[in-house]
Amino acid sequence: MIKSLSLFFFITISSLVISQSSAIYEQRLKNYDVLSYEFSIDLDKYSDTIHVEEIVHINIKTKNTKVILDLINDNGKGGMEVSSVEYMDGPHEFISPSSNWSHKNNILTLPYVPKIGSLMYKITYKGIPKDGLVISKNKFGCRTYFGDNWPTRARNWLACVDHPLDKAKVSFNVYTDTVNQVIANGILTSVKMHGADKIKYSYATSYEIPTKVMVIGVASFKVENVADVGNVSLSSWIYNCFSSEYDKKSFSDLKMSYEILPYFINKFGDYPYKKLANVQSTTRFGGMENASSIFYDENMVGSGKMEALIAHEIAHQWFGNTATEHDFTHLWLSEGFATYFTDDYLGEKYGKNRMDTRLKNERNRVISFLKKNKLPVLDTITSDLMNLLNPNSYQKGAWVLHMLRDKVGDSSFFRGVRTYYQTYKWRNAKTNDFKVIMENECDCSLDTFFNQWLKQSGLPIIQATYAIEKHLYLTIKQHQKEDYNFPLTIRVYYKNGKYNDHDIFVDSKTKGYVIQAKGEVLKIELDPNTKLLFEERRLD
The missing domain is CATH 1.10.390.10 (Neutral Protease Domain 2)
Structure with missing residues (x-):
């Protein structure tokens, strides 16, 4: 993930950023494990209200366990309102309990079922997401929807265990206006008309991912199928703005992934997913590494300055998404x-x-x-x-x-x-x-x-002084509070234009070294090969 400037503004105004104690989620995972989510999401082009029907498949591990999901309540200023919760504990119809579930203080407690093993719940809810699903207009004035879950904002629009520890498979069924296309995690499994004016896109993963990278993206897109890298389908998704010059620049930027992806495959091993979609988006981050569907800030796409950003987000597909x-x-x-x-x-x-x-x-x-x-x-x-x-x-x-x-x-x-x-x-x-x-x-x-x-909270702050007699007498002094020891290269420059490198080891706050000079010394340089994280304190 790369931050965008708008993030800093968001931090100052958001009341939804939630600090997390991993101990709470460690205990939940001991009691139950979410195996999969299926989210069916109906979008309305005239309203920001979304309607969700969710089927969550859970493995109950311990007796007398109550299953708890995270879901932000509707407080009159946004949030989700649950209308029903049902459960099915075998190959039967879902059962609707008259009570035995609650949704308060942003926690959805599901009906207690006295069993250990596989259990499925169906949850129906609606509302205007306070966060997590960004519903807005892109820079061309077109309506867009983009999941934006990091770090724990999936709970604003999806009932889930919203922590990296509990990974799960996910599928999305998204109902949207026919002018839009939908991108999501996993593989596109079907596209069907739904009534006269909506279309249903279905995606599903065959692998487990954390909620922070579970997303949908909905907009009027142009899509370019770039190529396959091995068995990985590579595609680029940009806004449909009816400008061939803009399309050319934008697709050119995103196509750099064709060179970057094989580099990381060679370094780390097979790419973990079957597709890599690079998607122009309207969210808060410069880039967000959503699993198999990376979102990039709309203003970065077409800028000609995306290579490092694309490389960063692709690297996350291994580190952060898969090894989490x-x-x-x-x-x-x-x-x-x-x-x-x-x-x-x-x-x-x-x-x-x-x-x-x-x-x-x-x-x-x-x-x-x-x-x-x-x-x-x-x-x-x-x-x-x-x-x-x-x-x-x-x-x-x-x-x-x-x-x-x-x-x-x-x-x-x-x-x-x-x-x-x-x-x-x-x-x-x-x-x-x-x-x-x-x-x-x-x-x-x-x-x-x-x-x-x-x-430790600091880094070495180093001051180097030296004197020349028969040899070069070097003193290294560390000024920071914390103790560090580290190798350090000293480059000695001579007035004849030559230089020599000398490797020393620094293991105390003040230490002297004797270096054999091979000519008249002009100056010294610390860490000429850029190998040490430190701050140099120079003499005035």
């Missing part, structure tokens, strides 16, 4: 990975200088952020989940991977990343799970590395 963070404390396993592997893709395509430039820019963003926010990457303090979309999760997370790669070597690093993905494909992972796999690959302990870079 256990909870949002571990968000860097999604955003840090997507950021770094975008850097890596651009570095391999355009050369090391391109990657180094991006890493230096990302380092500057981390430095600026940490001056105002003393927070670790593994952040258990921030309660507003939207505020986790920050340089800690993205840029510092990327730098952690970059330094880990330097520490263990390219071969062990990419082997470990592939093993991590294959191990947690369709599952959830914590940071320690990734650490254990990387330790196995490098046959080394990474406790200190992970603790200092992910659990």
